[in-house]
Amino acid sequence: MSPSSSHADAASSRLIFLGVAFAFLLTMLGTTLPTPLYPVYQQRFGFSQLMITIIFAAYAVGVIAALITTGRWSDQVGRKPLLLGGLLASALSDVIFLNSDSLVMLLAGRMISGVSAGIFTGTATVAVIELAPRAWKHMATFMATAANMGGLGLGPVVAGFLGEYAPWPLHLAFAVHLGLLVIAVIAVWLAHETVERPAHPRLQLQRLLIPQEVRGAFLPAAMAGFAGFAVLGFFTATAPAFMNEVLGHDNRALVGVVAGVVFFASTVGQLMERRFPQAWRLPTGCAVVILGVGLVGAGIGLASLSVFLSGAVIVGLGQGIGFRAGLGMVTAASPKDQRGTVTSTFFFVAYVAISIPVVGIGLTARAIGLATTGMGFAVLVGLLSAVALVLLVRRQALAPSA
Structure with missing residues (x-):
């Protein structure tokens, strides 16, 4: 050649x-x-x-x-x-x-x-x-x-x-x-x-399964993933309503930037994940998410766009760090012949997190108002991330004696 x-x-x-x-x-x-x-x-x-x-x-x-x-x-x-x-x-x-x-x-x-x-x-x-x-x-x-x-x-x-x-x-x-x-x-x-097709393809449904030996890693990783993806759903589905009705901004370009910045920050967070010691990658992601949703909730309570936007950036970074670390932790704990199934289960949890909480926001806002609902959502996500963080720290503390 x-x-x-x-x-x-x-x-x-x-x-x-x-x-x-x-x-x-x-x-x-x-x-x-x-x-x-x-x-x-x-x-x-x-x-x-x-x-x-x-x-x-x-x-x-x-x-x-x-x-x-x-x-x-x-x-x-x-x-x-x-x-x-x-x-x-x-x-x-x-x-x-x-x-x-x-x-x-x-x-x-x-x-x-x-x-x-x-x-x-x-x-x-x-x-x-x-x-x-x-x-x-x-x-x-x-x-x-x-x-x-x-x-x-x-x-x-x-x-x-x-x-x-x-x-x-x-x-x-x-x-x-x-x-x-x-x-x-x-x-x-x-x-x-890039795939050599088998002579007789078998088009099976993807099973959802968590093997016994994976559950110790899967639970905190899935909780952290649920919290992070719930925030992505929040910004994708309800950020326009909060921007308009609570923060007083109805410019569609600005709404689009605020909704998009959490995903850009997530990309940066996933790139940064390798910079942390492996044992502390997921705990770091949880801690950053807690800080970020705290600012998001404060931005809603104060009706402050700058605080709300800062929270979006920080929570996006935390989501990116935690998502990549959690997926890596679950994959590493899975038997080789079941990694695809466990990964699919992890993504199933993530996409449930995108949908169910935002519907809850819509239901709750009708009863107690949008601003109160938004602050309550931030508290719940922060608590879920905190529980995942505690489980991870305990898991690390017990690891040497295992």
């Missing part, structure tokens, strides 16, 4: 890798586009805050359904068919939102968007790592993480700025996203398959 041919192959490999990473980022971006637009839907259709949280929760239902249904499929039928299916679901969600004129359509759009995220969360992460050129292998895992969380963070920012400063506020972001999906489809189509 000539040097010029080798150079061309390397360039092609890099382009394919970046194309699939772009498809990952774009799909996740599409899942959070509605965030800064929820107050507009609420005003236009007369929805209550509870209904807005239910619409958001439909997304989590779609994610969980896709994780359980398709969690193992990419190993059987290949990465590309699953990724193309996820892109199709993302495009269908855009089409529904472009034509949404009822609660049923909004619920359907969110659920199908969740399906696209559920497919991509596992399959695209593995595909990005597998497609990484040799020179970039050391950064492949972080690229997958950055595409995931970065896309989730960019969604509210893009929709917020387009919704505030461009025409067609409820539709333009989805139209732009739909157009960009064409590029993503081409990128995935051109990528080579």
